[in-house]
Amino acid sequence: xxxxxxxxxxxxxxxxxxxxxxxxxxxxxxxxxxxxxxxxxxxxxxxxxxxxxxxxxxxxxxxxxxxxxxxxxxxxxxxxxxxxxxxxxxxxxxxxxxxxxxxxxxxxxxxxxxxxxxxxxxxxxxxxxxxxxxxxxxxxxxxxxxxxxxxxxxxxxxxxxxxxxxxxxxxxxxxxxxxxxxxxxxxxxxxxxxxxxxxxxxxxxxxxxxxxxxxxxxxxxxxxxxxxxxxxxxxxxxxxxx
Amino acid sequence: xxxxxxxxxxxxxxxxxxxxxxxxxxxxxxxxxxxxxxxxxxxxxxxxxxxxxxxxxxxxxxxxxxxxxxxxxxxxxxxxxxxxxxxx
Numbered sequence: 167x168x169x170x171x172x173x174x175x176x177x178x179x180x181x182x183x184x185x186x187x188x189x190x191x192x193x194x195x196x197x198x199x200x201x202x203x204x205x206x207x208x209x210x211x212x213x214x215x216x217x218x219x220x221x222x223x224x225x226x227x228x229x230x231x232x233x234x235x236x237x238x239x240x241x242x243x244x245x246x247x248x249x250x251x252x253x254x255x256x257x258x259x260x261x262x263x264x265x266x267x268x269x270x271x272x273x274x275x276x277x278x279x280x281x282x283x284x285x286x287x288x289x290x291x292x293x294x295x296x297x298x299x300x301x302x303x304x305x306x307x308x309x310x311x312x313x314x315x316x317x318x319x320x321x322x323x324x325x326x327x328x329x330x331x332x333x334x335x336x337x338x339x340x341x342x343x344x345x346x347x348x349x350x351x352x353x354x355x356x357x358x359x360x361x362x363x364x365x366x367x368x369x370x371x372x373x374x375x376x377x378x379x380x381x382x383x384x385x386x387x388x389x390x391x392x393x394x395x396x397x398x399x400x401x402x403x404x405x406x407x408x
Numbered sequence: 409x410x411x412x413x414x415x416x417x418x419x420x421x422x423x424x425x426x427x428x429x430x431x432x433x434x435x436x437x438x439x440x441x442x443x444x445x446x447x448x449x450x451x452x453x454x455x456x457x458x459x460x461x462x463x464x465x466x467x468x469x470x471x472x473x474x475x476x477x478x479x480x481x482x483x484x485x486x487x488x489x490x491x492x493x494x495x496x
Binding site for chain 1: 410411412413414415416417418419420421422423424428430432434435437439440441442444445446448450451
């Protein structure tokens with residue numbers, strides 16, 4: 167069992183009329199127990215730079231879907247800037263925790279409550295001809311055979327930017343990489359964003375099953391940051407988790 | 409001008425294959441400046457006997473609009489031991 171210790175000290179000789187000297191130490195344990203936490207993301211450091219102010223966007227540091235919910239996770243974030251006016255806005259989901267100005271750091275618990283990853287099943291149906299294709303998420307699969315299962319396997323073998331896949335016979339299950347309402351599923355027989363190119367005989371289709379039951383929902387607790395300037399601000403972060 | 413310092417250390421000899429020894433210290437300033445924070449609520453200690461939601465920082469809630477605009481505040485909370493919040 168790992169033993170990890172966090173100590174915070176607040177001190178001032180002149181904030182109050184008496185000295186402020188507060189120190190608290192805690193051994194980081196799993197939720198509801200005395201077993202030490204055993205996993206950590208490692209301390210990472212990244213500089214965010216943008217070409218224009220309009221391009222500044224929230225950057226996800228830790229996605230709730232990647233971790234167990236309602237555990238004793240702890241997040242450390244530091245703004246390494248030395249320019250007093252530069253700050254990061256720290257957000258958990260849509261909620262702003264506050265600003266981290268130059269040199270500031272934060273250490274706080276994180277429930278990592280995730281949303282729902284959108285999912286649907288596409289099944290190669292009918293008669294597929296060599297050269298017919300199906301495009302989704304910017305990835306096009308061209309059939310090299312007349313076997314539906316082979317085409318489905320080829321679709322599943324692709325690497326999609328926003329989806330993972332599992333194939334079973336002629337059916338390919340798509341699962342979003344991140345919890346969100348992607349809006350891809352529009353009903354039981356259609357998805358948004360796919361392009362089917364078939365030879366004209368009308369025999370080849372790629373209908374979905376699973377329908378709206380697979381609709382996703384955004385995570386309300388992803389941790390993200392927003393820099394105040396575009397000219398290069400650096401943060402450090404570490405996640406200690408179960 | 410008051411000088412208030414916050415420091416954190418994270419240490420572990422066995423969480424990773426190498427020792428973890430992270431330390432960070434910062435002086436608490438007003439937003440966007442090098443002027444030290446000069447106000448604090450002081451430390452409070454509360455024993456809670458119910459699991460209902462409790463507003464532990466009513467002062468911060470009342471001041472939340474101002475804080476969201478451009479002020480700088482810090483919150484420090486520990487479980488079972490002590491509670492302190494510093495705010496501008």
